[in-house]
Amino acid sequence: MDIKVSHETFFRKQLLRKLMDKTLDVAVINNLFDLNVLNDFEKDLQDFPQDLNLEDGYFFPLPYSSIRMDHGNKQDAFQAYRDSYMNLSQVVSAPLNQISKRFIEIIEREGGCKPLLVFDNIKLNPMGFRVLFSNKQGIDIHCENAFLNQLELKFKKQLFEKVDLENAISIFVTISAPEIGGGLTIFDKEWENVKINMNETSYEERHDSEGAMFVNRQLSKPKRYKHPCKTGEAIVFRAAQMWHGIEKIEGSKERISMGCFIAKGKDGAYYYWA
Ligand SMILES: O=C(O)CCC(=O)C(=O)O
Secondary structure (H helix, E strand, O other), X not given: OOOOEEEEXXXXXXXXXXXXXXXXXXXEEOOOOOHHHHHHXXXXXXXXXXXXXXXXXXXXXXXXHHOEHHHOOHHHHHHHHHHHHHHHHHHOOHHHHHHXXXXXXXXXXXXXXXXOEEOOOEEOOOOEEEEEOOOOOOEEEEOXXXXXXXXXHHHHHHHHHHEOHHHOEEEEXXXXXXXXXXXXXXXXXXXXXXXXXXXXXXXXXXXXOOOXXXXXXXXXOOOEEEEOOOOOXXXXXXXXXXXXXXXXXXXXXXXEEEXXXXXXXXXXXXXXXX
């Protein structure tokens, strides 16, 4: 299968439609934000990750992938994420708040998406920040469907009742690119044909960009689409289905991105969450 890629200047509902129809796999949008906003943010960044004392790859704060079966009380977990989100907005700089607000505006106005509510009134966080440190893990090769088996059951059921979760789209924007690495690799392997649960893979497989994860399971060597990491650029792609990963980074800067997931609701509207 050839991976279908388009290059865009805007984020539009029409683009989401193509990704959901699977007539498109990946869209690259250059300059989702005004670069002046990002420059201000970069100047302000010096002590951002240090202050927050984040762990590598910490998805901040991300209930979707974190309300797990082993979490104990789901309500506490939601509360913890809400508190950490409040902390984040108090600690971080005005430029970051500006960027988050602009991101949500784009998702809602241009993409025509609504926030996803679960259990009737719990609003999932609108977006997550992902901070990847130099010489650490990057983001392991995964597809979002590959960790659904680890989600807390009632939470998972809610998500499935509300949206077409298994065909969710991811949009992320790089707000600070690293000096080296941090690129996205997407494989031509899809969950509907290749069902490997994340917790049944090894660290080595999850970091082999040649696709050992597939070859080790008697599947063909994957074709890949590789896209370098660039500040200001957004990537929208069929993340729930298509296997993908973020390569490790080097140099003195961390990679910071923000993003969310979007899926078609059972009522036909588009919903976003993180
Ligand atoms: O770079 C990012 O922020 C996330 C990339 C990714 O793995 C995803 O969207 O699922």
